[in-house]
Amino acid sequence: MFELNDVKSRPEFSKTVSEFLKTIESHFPEDPFFYTLLAQSLWLDDRDGSEAAWDKAVSFGERETSWNARGTWYKEAEKHLGKAEDAYRRGLKDDPASALLMHNLAQVLMDRASAPDVEGAKVQDWARQADRLMRRAIRATQQPRLRRHIRENIERVQKFRALLPADEEAEKAPELGDVVIGRVRSIQVYGAFLSIAGGYSGLLHKTELAHERIDNPNQILNVGDSLEVKIIEVKTEDNGNVRIGFSRKAVLPAPPEGTEAPRQERPERKERPQNTRPQGDRPQGDRPKGDRPQGDRGARPKRDDNRNKGGGRDQRGNDRAPREYKDPMISNDDKFGKLGDILLAKLNLTKEDK
Numbered sequence: 390m391f392e393l394n395d396v397k398s399r400p401e402f403s404k405t406v407s408e409f410l411k412t413i414e415s416h417f418p419e420d421p422f423f424y425t426l427l428a429q430s431l432w433l434d435d436r437d438g439s440e441a442a443w444d445k446a447v448s449f450g451e452r453e454t455s456w457n458a459r460g461t462w463y464k465e466a467e468k469h470l471g472k473a474e475d476a477y478r479r480g481l482k483d484d485p486a487s488a489l490l491m492h493n494l495a496q497v498l499m500d501r502a503s504a505p506d507v508e509g510a511k512v513q514d515w516a517r518q519a520d521r522l523m524r525r526a527i528r529a530t531q532q533p534r535l536r537r538h539i540r541e542n543i544e545r546v547q548k549f550r551a552l553l554p555a556d557e558e559a560e561k562a563p564e565l566g567d568v569v570i571g572r573v574r575s576i577q578v579y580g581a582f583l584s585i586a587g588g589y590s591g592l593l594h595k596t597e598l599a600h601e602r603i604d605n606p607n608q609i610l611n612v613g614d615s616l617e618v619k620i621i622e623v624k625t626e627d628n629g630n631v632r633i634g635f636s637r638k639a640v641l642p643a644p645p646e647g648t649e650a651p652r653q654e655r656p657e658r659k660e661r662p663q664n665t666r667p668q669g670d671r672p673q674g675d676r677p678k679g680d681r682p683q684g685d686r687g688a689r690p691k692r693d694d695n696r697n698k699g700g701g702r703d704q705r706g707n708d709r710a711p712r713e714y715k716d717p718m719i720s721n722d723d724k725f726g727k728l729g730d731i732l733l734a735k736l737n738l739t740k741e742d743k
Contacts, residue, residue: 406430419449425458432466453487456480460493464500473497485574485612488530492539495522499546513553520546521588528590528630563589563633565623568640573614581606583618583635591633593618598637600644 407430410423417423428442446455456476464473477494481487495518501507502515523546527539563569563585571583571593580594595606603609610616622634 400433403430403433407434421446421449421451421455424449425455428459429462429466432462447483452480452483453489456483457489457493460490460497464497470497470501470504474501486529488526488532488535488539491522491526491529492535492542495519495526495546496542498522499542499549503549509554516546516550516553520550521586524588525584525590562587563620563623563631565620567620568617569620570615571618571635573610573612573616576606576610576612578605581610583616585633589631589633591620591622591635593635593637597621597635597639600638600641 407427410427410430414423414427424442424446428439428446431439431442443455443459447459456479460473460476460480463469463476467473474494474497477490477497480490481494484490498515498519502512502519520543523539523543527536527543530536530539569585571585571591574582574584574590576582580592580598582590583593584590595603598606598609616637617640618635618637619639620633621636621639622632624632626632
């Protein structure tokens with residue numbers, strides 16, 4: 390919206406925009422982007438109002454975007470590298486993990502170091518800081534475009550430093566066993582991430598915080614704290630990043646011999662209420678297996694062996710008389726015929742007796 394190379398070229402435009410934005414401010418009471426536009430439009434005629442609008446933009450969220458816009462405005466529009474550096478540094482306090490703010494601050498420092506008539510000590514210091522910030526930034530982002538841009542600027546910094554006299558204060562790469570001062574960048578449930586001199590960072594696991602057990606690192610650490618730690622791991626990964634492990638426990642006095650380090654007390658475990666219902670009131674189906682009397686187990690009446698030996702339903706037990714066997718091959722006519730033979734035989738015997 391504004392020509393950063395020459396903001397003063399269209400003063401009437403800036404004034405018109407600022408007057409219009411003031412009339413609709415009530416519709417955007419907490420919009421960071423709205424106050425960013427308002428700050429830029431007020432800059433020409435009302436510097437105090439512009440600064441107040443910048444502060445509101447930052448306070449309403451999107452801190453990385455708001456601080457980046459503010460620093461860029463100071464650098465490009467005001468041409469004031471000192472104010473730009475201050476804005477980026479304040480932004481990093483609000484958002485310590487912002488790779489964008491690290492990168493832009495490093496660029497401002499390189500611009501200051503490249504300016505003519507600057508003391509050699511300041512040049513060395515600004516170039517060294519820029520190198521650290523660039524290396525931190527490339528480890529903090531996974532955005533391909535930003536990583537590519539950061540790599541290009543890292544080469545620029547290295548070439549610039551190569552032309553300077555030997556830097557006696559340049560930090561060496563971290564080595565296993567070094568005791569260093571680390572600054573807490575962020576805290577997680579499993580530990581804290583620390584940054585150290587040289588632009589390096591690593592993990593202080595919660596098991597390395599102290600000799601006693603620490604379940605939550607927030608119990609003893611805050612973001613921004615500085616503490617003495619020992620480097621217990623240095624590993625260069627395939628992508629060139631250096632993974633560092635820290636230990637605070639290693640630099641703390643060991644507990645006296647024969648004493649056990651105190652452990653954090655766990656909450657008492659609540660006992661489950663026992664079932665107080667009398668056994669006699671328990672439903673039969675709810676009786677546990679162990680409650681069945683041993684003598685009753687398996688005490689069922691035996692079945693009559695004859696029940697399973699042929700005859701099926703016709704054999705109910707030994708106490709019943711067997712039914713008369715009926716031959717299914719004998720028809721009713723045959724039965725009557727035999728009965729007639731018997732009667733004839735009886736009559737013949739009667740006649741003979743007479």
